[in-house]
Amino acid sequence: MPRQVSVFAENKPGKISRVTEILSRNNINIRAITISDSGDYGIIKLLLDKPDQGNECLKSEGIASTLKDIVSVKIDDSPGGLHKAASLLAANSINVEDAYGFTIREKNQAVFVFQVDDVPLTEKLLTNAGFELLSEGELYLL
Amino acid sequence: MYYNSEIETMPRGDIEKLQMMRLKKALNAAASTQYYSRLYREAGIDVSKITTFDHMQELPFTTKNDLRMSYPAGMVAVPLSETVRMHASSGTTGKSTVIFYTRRDIDQWADQVARAMYSTGARKEDILQNMMGYGLFTGGIGLHYGAEKLGCLVIPSAAGNSLRQIQLMQDFHPTIIHITPSYALHLVEVIKGQGIDPHSLKIKKAYFGAEPYSNATATKLEQLWGVKAYSCYGLSEMNGPGVAFDCVRQAGMHIAEDYYIPEIIDPETGQRLPDGTEGELVLTHINREAMPIIRYRTRDLTRIIPETCSCGKTHRRIERIKGRSDDMIIVGGVNVFPSQIETVIMNIPEIGNNYQIILEREEGLDRMHIKVEIYSKMFKGDLKALQKLNKDIVEKLRALIIVTPKVEFMEPGSLPPSEGKAKRVFDNREI
Numbered sequence: 001m002p003r004q005v006s007v008f009a010e011n012k013p014g015k016i017s018r019v020t021e022i023l024s025r026n027n028i029n030i031r032a033i034t035i036s037d038s039g040d041y042g043i044i045k046l047l048l049d050k051p052d053q054g055n056e057c058l059k060s061e062g063i064a065s066t067l068k069d070i071v072s073v074k075i076d077d078s079p080g081g082l083h084k085a086a087s088l089l090a091a092n093s094i095n096v097e098d099a100y101g102f103t104i105r106e107k108n109q110a111v112f113v114f115q116v117d118d119v120p121l122t123e124k125l126l127t128n129a130g131f132e133l134l135s136e137g138e139l140y141l142l
Numbered sequence: 143m144y145y146n147s148e149i150e151t152m153p154r155g156d157i158e159k160l161q162m163m164r165l166k167k168a169l170n171a172a173a174s175t176q177y178y179s180r181l182y183r184e185a186g187i188d189v190s191k192i193t194t195f196d197h198m199q200e201l202p203f204t205t206k207n208d209l210r211m212s213y214p215a216g217m218v219a220v221p222l223s224e225t226v227r228m229h230a231s232s233g234t235t236g237k238s239t240v241i242f243y244t245r246r247d248i249d250q251w252a253d254q255v256a257r258a259m260y261s262t263g264a265r266k267e268d269i270l271q272n273m274m275g276y277g278l279f280t281g282g283i284g285l286h287y288g289a290e291k292l293g294c295l296v297i298p299s300a301a302g303n304s305l306r307q308i309q310l311m312q313d314f315h316p317t318i319i320h321i322t323p324s325y326a327l328h329l330v331e332v333i334k335g336q337g338i339d340p341h342s343l344k345i346k347k348a349y350f351g352a353e354p355y356s357n358a359t360a361t362k363l364e365q366l367w368g369v370k371a372y373s374c375y376g377l378s379e380m381n382g383p384g385v386a387f388d389c390v391r392q393a394g395m396h397i398a399e400d401y402y403i404p405e406i407i408d409p410e411t412g413q414r415l416p417d418g419t420e421g422e423l424v425l426t427h428i429n430r431e432a433m434p435i436i437r438y439r440t441r442d443l444t445r446i447i448p449e450t451c452s453c454g455k456t457h458r459r460i461e462r463i464k465g466r467s468d469d470m471i472i473v474g475g476v477n478v479f480p481s482q483i484e485t486v487i488m489n490i491p492e493i494g495n496n497y498q499i500i501l502e503r504e505e506g507l508d509r510m511h512i513k514v515e516i517y518s519k520m521f522k523g524d525l526k527a528l529q530k531l532n533k534d535i536v537e538k539l540r541a542l543i544i545v546t547p548k549v550e551f552m553e554p555g556s557l558p559p560s561e562g563k564a565k566r567v568f569d570n571r572e573i
Binding site: 009036038040041043045059062063064065066067068097098 | 516517518521522523524525526528529550551552553554555556
């Protein structure tokens with residue numbers, strides 16, 4: 001099951017660069033980044049090529065960091081592509097907590113990555129509906 | 143000119159004689175209590191030998207902690223059936239300090255406040271809008287009884303609800319207000335915001351109490367409100383408001399010396415300091431039946447003004463309180479100890495043990511910000527969980543300290559560690 005790194009950060013200048021500096025120094029590549037902000041503080045979510053190692057590096061430098069399970073599903077990079085997946089989740093009352101997507105140019109495909117409460121159930125629903133999920137290896141090395 | 147000229151203008155020698163006479167009675171009463179009887183027995187003190195002001199130095203101090211340890215009634219000198227009232231103030235670890243009063247104590251306290259109000263020029267024709275908290279806190283009810291005793295009409299409006307306060311002012315024309323300086327700064331702005339000129343109200347006097355404030359603030363408040371400002375000092379352990387009160391000269395608060403024996407000590411050594419020197423105020427209540435508290439360390443810093451006051455009263459004055467010799471902070475008139483906040487923080491696993499308390503004044507109101515660190519090992523990466531945690535911490539603190547703080551989450555390691563003497567409280571309020 002793929003995972004992303006969640007990092008606590010105060011909403012102040014220099015807080016992202018402190019995280020990216022540690023990852024860069026440890027030769028860890030960031031595939032995607034999002035920030036959920038709650039005013040004074042927020043959570044930086046990082047999709048890394050080596051999430052376990054990244055998480056450990058950050059923790060060892062005193063940063064509040066943890067790994068969160070995510071669902072990553074392949075969708076067509078065309079109008080309505082994301083809608084198909086989103087409507088399936090909606091029909092099954094699955095609440096998407098945090099989501100982002102990115103396209104893979106050469107394959108004319110896109111990846112939708114998100115957090116939910118029940119990851120196995122969500123994965124099962126998507127697989128049964130014919131969606132292709134990305135494994136850890138596939139996602140990290142895209 | 144005086145409410146009780148015999149007492150108020152009594153020659154110094156006679157005051158001191160009266161004090162020693164009452165001290166003897168108070169010590170005998172104290173020695174009958176569970177707490178003091180044991181204390182004096184163990185220290186080998188014979189209270190009948192304490193007959194002068196100098197002798198008093200042999201008596202151990204009483205602290206807020208002693209009161210807490212004798213909770214609820216270990217210092218009560220009368221059967222509880224003789225008491226008619228209790229008040230309580232917050233303790234450092236949640237347990238309150240409780241003060242009991244007999245009917246005579248309540249009457250005496252009312253008389254003490256009535257006398258102090260009279261010295262500011264208040265008369266029975268005055269109307270008092272009492273904007274202090276009522277309830278376990280002594281601030282509201284103490285002035286209330288005194289003003290009634292004087293014959294004033296009292297509007298017991300208590301603290302808060304500014305629009306209603308203003309309505310009451312317009313409808314009932316109070317001539318005196320009793321209020322915390324910080325609330326007064328706020329309320330006057332609300333009044334102006336309503337298009338009302340504060341000077342057009344009938345208010346002539348403002349009694350300020352419950353929190354320290356500077357001369358500059360007093361002057362500013364007088365100008366903004368168009369009133370004369372009088373400081374009122376008190377603490378529940380010594381009854382409540384009225385322990386010391388400005389007279390019409392506004393040049394220092396006269397201590398009711400027929401009720402209390404004041405001392406100034408060096409807070410570090412406990413040694414008594416001469417009049418005129420700044421130190422910690424220690425008070426002995428010599429006119430209370432239910433709880434005769436001996437040499438109580440108020441933790442309030444001030445000095446006794448040695449010169450006599452031109453008003454003619456012979457009771458000595460103290461200066462407005464400069465600060466505290468402990469870490470107690472006063473937020474919007476409410477007493478808060480950092481240790482109370484610490485207790486809450488230590489019991490929440492998701493946050494670390496370091497914290498900072500920042501006090502600020504926004505639009506005349508005190509605000510408390512508490513910075514805490516996220517504890518790495520308990521971090522779950524969930525923003526919603528953090529938001530809920532924040533709400534829970536605010537609620538727990540509010541329940542304990544009454545003040546509603548803003549809790550700020552910080553990254554681990556961003557606050558100085560708890561070992562040693564880390565500065566925890568940052569008071570950025572201008573007083």
